Amino acid sequence: MASFENSRIVIAGGSSGIGLATAALLTAENAHVTITGRSAERLQEAAQSVPVAGTAALDGNDRPALDHFFAAQGNIDHLVIALSGAKGAGMFKDLSLDDLRAGFEGKFWPQLQTLQAALPYMRSGGSITLITAISAVAKSPGTAGLAAINGSLEAMVPGLAKELQPLRINAVSPGVVDTPWWNFLPADAKADTFKAYATQLPTGKVAAATDIAEAVLFLMRNSNTTGTILRSDGGFSL
Secondary structure, three states: OOOOOOOEEEEEOOOOHHHHHHHHHHHHOOOEEEEEEOOHHHHHHHHHHOOOOEEEEOOOOOHHHHHHHHHHHOOEEEEEEOOOOOOOOOOHHHOOHHHHHHHHHHHHHHHHHHHHHHHHHEEEEEEEEEEOOOHHHHOOOOOHHHHHHHHHHHHHHHHHHHHHOOOEEEEEEEOOEEOHHHHHOOHHHHHHHHHHHHHHOOOOOOEEHHHHHHHHHHHHHOOOOOOOEEEEOOOOOO
16 A cells, blocks of 8 residues: 655645545655645644644635745645635526636636646656535536536546646545535534435435545555546435
8 A cells, every 4th residue: 555654745725624634644644744725824723733744825816826835845746636615506596607706716716726836846656636526416406506616627637637647636526524614504504404414315424524535545545546536425426
């Protein structure tokens, strides 16, 4: 089994949720992990809970700042891009297209900006893993906007795998995960929502961030996997 010991890894969007859970698993394997996020305060809190090697407050839409950051990092073995926004959901007849545009600005473009800025510094035998979402294929009412955002990212992965070879690129597509993304709901409403999802999912539970992080590590570790969208959704897409 491939080791991450002393590997240089950047996790964009690593201050909470799936990104932070991934950082925790990698630091446990003695990887050299740097996490980024928009909030310096949240990064500081994250670094208190997970012994990462470094943090950087970055806006994924600020290309000059991204270029400067990656130039300072030097060679990178693995890149995980867990950047996400909170807009784009809702029934299409009522969906504000400005909100959908903001959804792309919060996830699609920051992920691509980060990926493009990092490419000159990626080790050729390394890996890139994007975090998308099951909304890309769920076909559920109210998710057409989210499908556009996440489906656009997923559509690029196979072509990029051919273009960037031997650098590998994959994506993990989570379903319902207990992360701060859901904090737009009051606590009681979130608990009721998770309970309802748990009764519908074949796994019988809402995922923890660590469940998705384990899928990320599989794709990072497996040198025979590229151009793949790994659904870690508890059976949501079924």
